[in-house]
Amino acid sequence: MSQKVLLNAKEVNIILHRLACQLIEKHNDFSDTVLIGLQPRGVFLADRLAKILEDHYKVKNIQLGHLDITFYRDDFRRGEKTLEANTTKINFLVEDKNIVFIDDVLYTGRSIRAALTAIQSFGRPNEIELLTLIDRRFSRHLPIQPDYRGRQVDVINNEKVKVNWKEYDDEDSVYLIEK
Amino acid sequence: MSELSVNHLLGIKYLKEQDIQLIFETADHFKEVINRPIKKVPSLRDITIANLFFENSTRTKLSFELAEKRLSADVINFSSGQSSVKKGETLIDTVNNILSMKVDMVVMRHPNPGAGVFLSKHINASIINAGDGAHEHPTQALLDSYSIREKLGDVKGKKVVIVGDILHSRVALSNIFALQLQGAQVMVCGPKTLLPKYIKELGVKVETNLRKALNWCDVANMLRVQNERMDISYFPSTREYTQQFGVNKELLDSLDKEITIMHPGPINRGVEITSDVADSKQSIILDQVQNGVAIRMAAIYLLASKIKQ
Numbered sequence: 440m441s442q443k444v445l446l447n448a449k450e451v452n453i454i455l456h457r458l459a460c461q462l463i464e465k466h467n468d469f470s471d472t473v474l475i476g477l478q479p480r481g482v483f484l485a486d487r488l489a490k491i492l493e494d495h496y497k498v499k500n501i502q503l504g505h506l507d508i509t510f511y512r513d514d515f516r517r518g519e520k521t522l523e524a525n526t527t528k529i530n531f532l533v534e535d536k537n538i539v540f541i542d543d544v545l546y547t548g549r550s551i552r553a554a555l556t557a558i559q560s561f562g563r564p565n566e567i568e569l570l571t572l573i574d575r576r577f578s579r580h581l582p583i584q585p586d587y588r589g590r591q592v593d594v595i596n597n598e599k600v601k602v603n604w605k606e607y608d609d610e611d612s613v614y615l616i617e618k
Numbered sequence: 619m620s621e622l623s624v625n626h627l628l629g630i631k632y633l634k635e636q637d638i639q640l641i642f643e644t645a646d647h648f649k650e651v652i653n654r655p656i657k658k659v660p661s662l663r664d665i666t667i668a669n670l671f672f673e674n675s676t677r678t679k680l681s682f683e684l685a686e687k688r689l690s691a692d693v694i695n696f697s698s699g700q701s702s703v704k705k706g707e708t709l710i711d712t713v714n715n716i717l718s719m720k721v722d723m724v725v726m727r728h729p730n731p732g733a734g735v736f737l738s739k740h741i742n743a744s745i746i747n748a749g750d751g752a753h754e755h756p757t758q759a760l761l762d763s764y765s766i767r768e769k770l771g772d773v774k775g776k777k778v779v780i781v782g783d784i785l786h787s788r789v790a791l792s793n794i795f796a797l798q799l800q801g802a803q804v805m806v807c808g809p810k811t812l813l814p815k816y817i818k819e820l821g822v823k824v825e826t827n828l829r830k831a832l833n834w835c836d837v838a839n840m841l842r843v844q845n846e847r848m849d850i851s852y853f854p855s856t857r858e859y860t861q862q863f864g865v866n867k868e869l870l871d872s873l874d875k876e877i878t879i880m881h882p883g884p885i886n887r888g889v890e891i892t893s894d895v896a897d898s899k900q901s902i903i904l905d906q907v908q909n910g911v912a913i914r915m916a917a918i919y920l921l922a923s924k925i926k927q
Contacts, residue, residue, distance in 0.1 A: 510651065510659035510689075510919075521923040523620045524647040560656040 445573075445592060445600070446613040454589040458570060459491045461587050462539065469498055471565070472537045477554050478507040478525035481542035483604040484572055488541065504529035506540075508553040534562035539587075543602040545571040548583035573600050573613060622920045626745040628734045629754035630795035638799060642764055644916035645909070652688060652911060662691040665922050667723045668716050671748070672698040672709075675727055677883055677907065678748050678758070682725050685914035691922075694721070709733065710740050717743055722925050723918070726750075744921045752786050758882055759792030761913040763800060765906045766837055769878055774801035779831045781863060782841035782890055785812045785852075789841060789882045794820055807831035808863060811852040828863050832873055839880040840865060840890045856889060866892040870900065878902055 446454070466472040469492070476485025482505045492498040509524040540554055551569060558564065572589040578596070592615070594600060599616045603609070622637050630638075651659055667686045671679055679695075686693045696716065713724065723744045726734055731753035738745050749755040767773050778797050784790045784806045797804050798821060805823035806813060818824055825831040832838060843859060853859045865879065879891065879901045887893050896903060 507647070509647075510661045512661075515661050516664075516923055516925065521621045521920060524644060526647070527650055556660065560651075560654045560658070562655060 440617060442601075442614045442616045444612060445615050446590060448605070448611040451572075451589075451611040451613065454572065455487060455491055456495070458572075458587055458589060459488055459496060462488070462492065462570070463496055463498065465568075466537065466539075469501055471535075472539065473502040473504060473531060473533060474539050474541060475504045475506050475529070475554075475558070477540060477542045477550060478505055478509075478527070480544075480602065481540075483607060484543050484570075484602075485541040486606075487604070488570075502531045502536075504531065506554060506557055508550055508557050511553040511557040513549060513553065529561055532562060533558060533564050535565045538564045538567045540567060540569045542569070542571050544573045544575060544600050545569070545583070545585055545588075546575045546578055546600075548579045548581035551583045552581050572602060575600060622924065625921070625924055626734070626738045626747075627756050627917050627921060628738060628745065628747045630756050630759050630792045630799065631754070633756075633799070635799050638760065638763070638796065641760055641913065641916045641920065642767065644920060645764060645912040648688075648915040648919070649909070649912040652915075658688050658690060660690045661919060662686070662689040662922055665689075665722045665925070666692040666694070666720060667725060667918070668694050668696060668721045669748075670696045670713065670716070670724055670726045670728075672726070672728045672733075673749070675748070677910075678727065678755075681907070681910040682746075682748060682757075682914050685911050685918055686725075688911070689915055689918060689922075691723075691918070694719070709737065713737060713741055717741060723922060744925055746917060746921065749788050751788065752791075753788050754792045754795075755788040756792050756796075757910070757914055757917060758789050759796040760917070761906055761910045762789075762793055762839060762880060762882070763796045763802075764913055765880065765902050765909050766802075766878070768905065768909065769902050770836065773797065776802045776837060777805070777835045778802050778837045778839060779805040779807050779825070779835040780839045780841060781807045781828065781831065781865075783812045783843050783852075784808050784817065784841070785814050786844040787841050789839075793839060794822055798822075805831055805834060809853050809859070828865070829869070832865070832869070832877060835877055837878045837880060838865065839882070841882065842884060842886055842890060860889050864888075864890060864892070865895050867894045867898070870895060870898075876900060880906060883907070 474485050476482035489501045489503045505528045507525040507527045509522045568586040570587040571585045574585050574588040574591045575594050597618050601614045603612045605611045623634050725746045725748050727748040728750050731751035733750045734745050734747035763773050780790050794804050807825045881903045
C-alpha cells in the first residue's frame with residue numbers, strides 16, 4: 440500500500456476559506472440557508488466551514504445540521520456487513536430553505552442520491568446544492584455533480600482518497616492511497 | 619460489533635449482551651426517525667414479512683406492523699381465527715404455504731412454548747418470536763430494558779421487581795434474562811400460587827410482600843393477571859389480589875423514594891395499578907409503547923440485514 444499527499448494542511452486551509460467565500464457570495468447572510476453535513480465524514484467539513492463563516496467572516500446564526508443516510512442507502516443487504524447508522528441532528532425546519540449538502544469526497548454519487556431522499560423526510564426544501572472538498576471525477580454512477588468543489592482529482596478504481604481532519608485524525612490532509 | 623450473533627430472535631436466552639446493546643443503539647436512531655415529519659425509511663423495500671398470530675394480540679401486532687411499514691417492508695397478516703388451522707392444518711404446513719409466497723421473515727405469536735424454536739428448525743426464513751405461550755416475549759423485554767435505560771440512564775446496577783402473575787408470564791421470563799444479562803438485580807413478587815416453584819434457580823430474589831419489594835427496588839414492572847390462562851383459582855378474589863399486590867398512589871407516597879412504574883399492558887385499571895398511578899409522572903407505560911416501535915424496527919432491520927439476497 441502506498442500513499443501520496445494530495446493536499447497538505449496549508450492547502451486545505453486555503454481551500455476551506457475559498458469555499459466559505461463562495462458560499463457567502465451565493466447565500467449572503469444565510470438567513471434562508473442551512474448547512475447539512477453528511478454522516479459520517481462530511482460532518483467534519485461542515486463543522487469546520489460553519490466555524491470559518493462565523494469566526495472569520497462574521498456570519499451570524501448559521502444553521503448547521505448533521506444527516507445520516509444509512510437507512511436510505513441502496514446497498515442494504517448487498518455488502519458483507521450490516522450498515523451501521525450514525526446520528527442525525529437537524530433541529531430546524533428545512534421547509535422552503537436553501538440547503539447546502541456538505542461531504543468530504545464525491546465518488547459514485549450514491550450517498551448524495553440517498554441524502555436527497557433522506558432530507559425529504561424533514562420537509563420540502565426550496566433548493567439543494569452540493570459542496571465537496573474532493574470531487575473524484577470519472578467515477579460517477581449517477582448524474583450528480585457538486586456546485587462547490589475544493590479540488591477535482593482523477594483517481595483510478597484501486598485508489599482511495601482519504602481526508603483527515605485535525606480534530607479527529609491529528610492533521611488536516613488529503614491522501615491518495617493505492618490499495 | 620455491527621451484526622447480531624443470531625439469525626432469529628427466538629428468545630433473550632439466545633442473545634449476548636452485545637446483541638442487546640446493538641439493538642438499543644439501532645433503536646436510538648429509529649427513535650429519531652419516527653419523530654420526523656415523514657417517519658418512513660426505504661431500507662426494507664425488498665423484504666416481505668408475515669405476521670402470524672395464532673393467539674390474540676392487539677398492541678404487539680400493531681407495533682410490529684407499524685415497525686415493518688415504517689421500514690417499507692411488504693406486510694401480510696394472518697390470524698388463526700379465520701384460517702385453515704381450524705381445519706386441522708399443521709403449523710409447518712401453514713407456514714410453508716405462506717413462505718411459498720416468497721416471504722423473507724416471520725413474526726409469530728403462538729400459544730405453545732417453543733413454537734418459534736421448532737419452526738426455525740424446519741423453515742428457511744428469519745423468525746421473530748412475538749410471544750410463545752408462557753415462555754418468552756423477547757421484544758417486550760427489550761423495550762422494557764430500553765425504557766429503563768432511557769429513564770434511569772443505565773440498566774446495570776438497577777433493582778427491578780416484577781410483580782404479579784409470574785407463573786403465566788412470558789414477559790417475566792424474558793425480562794429476567796434481559797435484565798440479568800445487562801447487570802440488573804431482579805426480584806419477583808406475587809402470591810405464592812403464581813410464583814413458579816423453581817424460580818429462585820434463575821438467580822432472582824423472591825418476595826411475597828409488596829411493600830418490602832417496593833422498598834427494595836428502583837423499578838416496579840407490574841404484570842397483568844392473566845385470567846385467560848388460569849384453569850384453576852390461584853387467589854381467593856380479584857379484590858383480595860388488589861389489596862395485597864395492587865399499587866396505588868397512597869402506597870407509592872408512603873415510600874421514602876420515587877420508583878419507576880412499568881406495565882406491559884393491557885392494564886386492568888384498578889387491579890394491578892390504580893388509574894392515578896398509571897397516569898402519574900412515575901409511570902413510563904406510554905414510553906414503553908412508543909419505544910416498542912423503535913425496538914421492533916431495530917430488531918427487524920438487524921435481522922433483515924442477515925437475510926441472504
